[in-house]
Amino acid sequence: MTLKRVTGLLCAAAMSLALTAGAQAQDKVVKIGVIMPMSGGTASIGAHAKAALDVATDIINNAHPELGNFPLAKNAGLAGLGGAKVEVIIADNQGNPATGQNQALRLITEEKVAAVFGSYQSGVTLTSSAIAEKYGVPFLNSESVAANLTERGFKWFFRTTPIATDFAKIYVDFLADLKSQGAKTDSVAVVHDNTEYGTSVANTISGAFKEKGLPIALDVAYPVNATDLQGQVLQLKDKKPDVVIMISYTSDAILFAKTMQSLDYKPAVLLADDAGYSDPSFTKAVGKISQGVFNRSSWVVGPAGSPSAIIADMYKKKSGEEMDDTVARQMQGFFVLADAIDRAGSTEPAKIQAALKATDLKPEQLMIGYKGVKFDDKGQNTLASGAIIQLQDGENYVSVWPKANAAKAPMLPYKGW
Amino acid sequence: MSFVLVQVIVGGLLLGAVYALFSSGLTLVWGMMNIVNFAHGDFVMLGMYVAYVVYTLMGGGPLLGAPLATLVLATLGIVVYFGLIRGIMKGPMLAQILGTFGLALLLRYSVFWWFGANFLSMPPNIVGGTYAFAGLRIEASRLLAGVVALLVTLGLHLLLTRTSLGSKMLAVAEDQTAAQLMGIRPDTMQAIAWAIAAGATGLAGALIANFFYIVPTVGETLGIVAFVTVSLGGFGSVPGALVAGLLIGVIESLSGYLIGAIYKDIVVYVLFLFFLWFRPQGLMGKM
Numbered sequence: 001m002t003l004k005r006v007t008g009l010l011c012a013a014a015m016s017l018a019l020t021a022g023a024q025a026q027d028k029v030v031k032i033g034v035i036m037p038m039s040g041g042t043a044s045i046g047a048h049a050k051a052a053l054d055v056a057t058d059i060i061n062n063a064h065p066e067l068g069n070f071p072l073a074k075n076a077g078l079a080g081l082g083g084a085k086v087e088v089i090i091a092d093n094q095g096n097p098a099t100g101q102n103q104a105l106r107l108i109t110e111e112k113v114a115a116v117f118g119s120y121q122s123g124v125t126l127t128s129s130a131i132a133e134k135y136g137v138p139f140l141n142s143e144s145v146a147a148n149l150t151e152r153g154f155k156w157f158f159r160t161t162p163i164a165t166d167f168a169k170i171y172v173d174f175l176a177d178l179k180s181q182g183a184k185t186d187s188v189a190v191v192h193d194n195t196e197y198g199t200s201v202a203n204t205i206s207g208a209f210k211e212k213g214l215p216i217a218l219d220v221a222y223p224v225n226a227t228d229l230q231g232q233v234l235q236l237k238d239k240k241p242d243v244v245i246m247i248s249y250t251s252d253a254i255l256f257a258k259t260m261q262s263l264d265y266k267p268a269v270l271l272a273d274d275a276g277y278s279d280p281s282f283t284k285a286v287g288k289i290s291q292g293v294f295n296r297s298s299w300v301v302g303p304a305g306s307p308s309a310i311i312a313d314m315y316k317k318k319s320g321e322e323m324d325d326t327v328a329r330q331m332q333g334f335f336v337l338a339d340a341i342d343r344a345g346s347t348e349p350a351k352i353q354a355a356l357k358a359t360d361l362k363p364e365q366l367m368i369g370y371k372g373v374k375f376d377d378k379g380q381n382t383l384a385s386g387a388i389i390q391l392q393d394g395e396n397y398v399s400v401w402p403k404a405n406a407a408k409a410p411m412l413p414y415k416g417w
Numbered sequence: 418m419s420f421v422l423v424q425v426i427v428g429g430l431l432l433g434a435v436y437a438l439f440s441s442g443l444t445l446v447w448g449m450m451n452i453v454n455f456a457h458g459d460f461v462m463l464g465m466y467v468a469y470v471v472y473t474l475m476g477g478g479p480l481l482g483a484p485l486a487t488l489v490l491a492t493l494g495i496v497v498y499f500g501l502i503r504g505i506m507k508g509p510m511l512a513q514i515l516g517t518f519g520l521a522l523l524l525r526y527s528v529f530w531w532f533g534a535n536f537l538s539m540p541p542n543i544v545g546g547t548y549a550f551a552g553l554r555i556e557a558s559r560l561l562a563g564v565v566a567l568l569v570t571l572g573l574h575l576l577l578t579r580t581s582l583g584s585k586m587l588a589v590a591e592d593q594t595a596a597q598l599m600g601i602r603p604d605t606m607q608a609i610a611w612a613i614a615a616g617a618t619g620l621a622g623a624l625i626a627n628f629f630y631i632v633p634t635v636g637e638t639l640g641i642v643a644f645v646t647v648s649l650g651g652f653g654s655v656p657g658a659l660v661a662g663l664l665i666g667v668i669e670s671l672s673g674y675l676i677g678a679i680y681k682d683i684v685v686y687v688l689f690l691f692f693l694w695f696r697p698q699g700l701m702g703k704m
Contacts, residue, residue: 039634220678226678
């Protein structure tokens with residue numbers, strides 16, 4: 001009898017030990033679901049994002065005293081959760097809004113992630129964040145710029161990147177500045193694909209120029225992942241706009257560069273809206289025939305030894321690529337999310353949501369050139385900002401505007417090859 | 418204005434010739450053994466990578482890359498025939514579809530694994546220039562691709578209709594048992610058909626690589642064009658693929674320029690469906 005009782009007690013003790021051990025082990029990992037294009041036409045972006053998140057989790061999960069006061073770097077793991085490690089679960093959206101939506105559902109219901117991060121293409125972010133909203137799970141977006149994403153009245157959606165309206169303003173001011181220096185910038189053409197990103201950014205830019213009394217002279221739309229763009233380039237060549245604004249993903253951006261060269265077309269000013277033009281595979285493939293293209297960016301490397309320089313170095317070691325604007329915005333967004341979870345001290349969605357709402361990061365706590373991170377009621381970072389960069393002398397962009405932060409003066413006209 | 422239109426049409430014709438070249442392999446395999454090869458676009462992609470590797474690692478220009486791509490892909494065609502096709506031909510239709518579809522994914526993700534997802538581009542080479550005359554601009558690389566495509570497609574047609582090898586291949590396509598009774602080995606003929614089809618596809622890839630970007634998923638973009646070309650031209654008809662390729666190239670360029678690129682696929686596919694309404698077997702296909 002007593003032996004039985006002792007055995008029973010021992011068993012119970014063992015079981016409760018096992019249970020608490022299990023619970024502790026579970027507590028030590030914070031799962032974050034990441035939705036990225038790992039296959040399809042923009043798979044290069046997904047591959048770069050994965051390398052960037054590997055670096056970010058390394059910084060969070062291990063002690064990196066060399067980064068000084070950079071948030072989450074000093075100690076190993078999230079201090080607010082007793083040193084819990086962050087685990088990234090990557091899901092492939094195939095560049096497809098429907099797939100992105102399914103993956104969000106899987107990450108939330110099956111992987112039970114604490115938060116979702118993604119999804120690069122605005123069109124995919126649109127659908128996948130709707131699932132997170134429905135299930136009441138925080139969704140952080142760091143790189144989709146379609147303005148309407150934060151106009152849906154969502155409570156669980158947060159976005160760190162500057163958006164189309166911010167950039168449209170930058171483009172208007174930048175071109176006005178070029179004009180005051182004697183460049184001809186009166187007629188503007190907008191070239192864009194037919195995705196959520198392409199159409200909404202084109203609309204926003206057209207609206208911003210119209211407000212200044214500068215209606216867009218020519219709107220050239222094309223289907224994404226085009227097999228041939230000669231007709232579009234000939235249209236531009238025919239109408240001769242002074243400024244051409246390109247809103248394209250990598251594949252089309254490369255094809256445009258090649259077709260413009262073969263048809264010998266050079267506008268005076270070629271201004272790209274990030275996306276494909278920031279992909280290192282664009283500059284490697286056709287950088288030499290796209291000399292002088294302007295682009296937008298929030299990424300500027302600081303002096304040697306600064307957090308941004310160290311992180312850029314870590315990223316290059318990991319991926320073999322130079323850090324670009326898209327990857328930098330993604331890493332920064334991921335740090336913001338991890339910082340909120342750390343401050344929440346919990347993986348409970350409502351607590352993370354509250355911590356995200358309370359986010360107030362200063363420029364010196366960031367690896368990117370934002371004026372800070374602070375979300376408004378719609379979940380948009382009000383302190384996001386950007387600059388204009390230009391491809392000069394080979395495959396690297398240099399900052400050229402605004403003048404205060406510029407490394408070099410803008411080079412005009414567009415040189416091409 | 419008229420100059421621009423001529424430029425648009427010439428560009429469309431050159432593009433169409435290449436469409437024709439990489440579709441002829443698909444139509445040949447269908448005509449020979451009623452198999453739709455869903456890995457076809459990925460064969461084009463492999464041809465592009467072979468040309469790229471030959472150029473960057475071995476220093477050979479397109480003159481070496483194109484024949485090598487043809488050879489490598491022809492060999493792959495034979496391997497695929499004996500390793501996969503011969504088996505699944507005995508299975509149900511679904512097995513054939515899934516078999517080649519699986520092959521497509523295997524090829525695509527093998528290239529992903531080996532080369533990564535980055536976009537590549539052929540470095541400047543001897544066909545990198547552009548000819549300009551009378552206001553027209555024609556890329557040397559597109560001209561080369563267009564001319565070779567025309568010659569090879571015509572050559573394929575002559576091979577099928579004017580040689581004893583062609584007659585044997587057609588005999589196998591017509592009636593395997595009867596062909597066997599005449600001393601023709603269906604296995605050999607079908608393997609040759611796969612070698613020719615895959616070789617032509619590899620050649621097309623190597624030629625396209627000179628003016629297109631190279632990425633593991635490029636087969637998705639190009640594969641669809643091949644299927645439309647083949648069904649418009651008539652499944653199994655090489656001259657049909659040629660005419661259809663040229664037609665689609667010109668219609669795409671013209672509608673892309675005149676009414677806007679966003680509508681060009683609508684124009685192509687509306688014409689395509691309208692045409693199939695009257696002639697479901699395609700331009701030159703047999704009922």
